[in-house]
Amino acid sequence: MSHASYELKAEARERVGKGSSRELRRNGFIPAVIYGDKQSPISIAINTNEVTKRIHAGGFMTTVATIDVNGEKIQVLPKDYQLDPVRDFTMHIDFLRVSADSEVTVEIPVHFVNEEKSDIKVGGVLNIVRHAVEMLVPANDIPEFITVDLDGFKIGDSIHISHVKLPKGAKPTITDRDFTIATIVAPAAGIAEEEEAAAPTE
Numbered sequence: 001m002s003h004a005s006y007e008l009k010a011e012a013r014e015r016v017g018k019g020s021s022r023e024l025r026r027n028g029f030i031p032a033v034i035y036g037d038k039q040s041p042i043s044i045a046i047n048t049n050e051v052t053k054r055i056h057a058g059g060f061m062t063t064v065a066t067i068d069v070n071g072e073k074i075q076v077l078p079k080d081y082q083l084d085p086v087r088d089f090t091m092h093i094d095f096l097r098v099s100a101d102s103e104v105t106v107e108i109p110v111h112f113v114n115e116e117k118s119d120i121k122v123g124g125v126l127n128i129v130r131h132a133v134e135m136l137v138p139a140n141d142i143p144e145f146i147t148v149d150l151d152g153f154k155i156g157d158s159i160h161i162s163h164v165k166l167p168k169g170a171k172p173t174i175t176d177r178d179f180t181i182a183t184i185v186a187p188a189a190g191i192a193e194e195e196e197a198a199a200p201t202e
Contacts, residue, residue: 006054007066007073010044021092030090034067034076037097044069051090055081062106062142064098077104077139098139105173107132109145110181118150119157123187126150129180133161134173143167148181158183 013020013031021031030048035041044067054060060078067074076095084091098104109132120126133146148164160178172179 005064005066007068008046008050008054009068010046010070012069013043013045016043025089025091030093032093032095034069034074034095034097037099037102039097042069042074046093048090051093055090059144062108062144064139064142065095067095075099075139077106077142100140102139103136104139104142105134105136106142108135108137108143108167108170110148111145112148112150112182114149114151118153119155119184120150122155124155124184125187127183127185129182133181135166135170136173137167137170141169143170146170150184153184155184155186 010032011029013024016031024031024045025048028048029045030051032044032046033041034044046067054065060081062077064075064077067076075098077098079094079096081093082091083089096104110128110130112126112128115121115126118124135143135146137143146164146166148159150159153159158180159182160180161172161174162178164181166172
């Protein structure tokens with residue numbers, strides 16, 4: 001089940017540019033743009049607190065939102081946002097316009113279950129190769145995560161995307177190979193070797 005959709009109010013921006021963006025931020029708004037769906041981009045301003053709340057609630061990049069721009073309701077998916085590196089402050093957001101039948105490319109987080117039914121219970125270590133997988137998914141039905149069932153995997157096994165039961169309508173964007181999500185490796189073998197390599201030779 002993905003996060004519930006939500007609505008943000010926004011105002012269309014007439015003036016666009018560095019000076020007006022700074023002024024917006026001073027007044028508690030974030031400049032953003034809505035693009036895609038073969039229509040011309042719209043520059044908007046959204047309330048900073050509202051958006052920051054949404055980003056911190058989680059699932060921001062995988063939840064379709066409705067943006068009310070001066071009364072016109074537009075369905076969007078956040079595609080990208082920039083943070084001020086110093087103050088962890090949202091500087092700008094790109095929204096992609098979506099419709100019920102749009103497909104969108106989204107990074108879907110990977111969750112692992114049944115670790116206790118694999119060799120992890122006897123000391124194997126789960127080495128996660130991909131914490132998220134880029135998927136092509138229906139915009140109105142974006143999975144919150146992909147579940148990887150570790151039941152029966154042994155030390156030395158690799159878990160590939162073909163082992164994973166994918167959510168309905170979700171397709172990986174990498175189609176030319178059965179890529180690895182994680183491997184189960186022997187405990188601490190790698191660490192001991194690294195330490196040996198780092199030890200000063202006489």
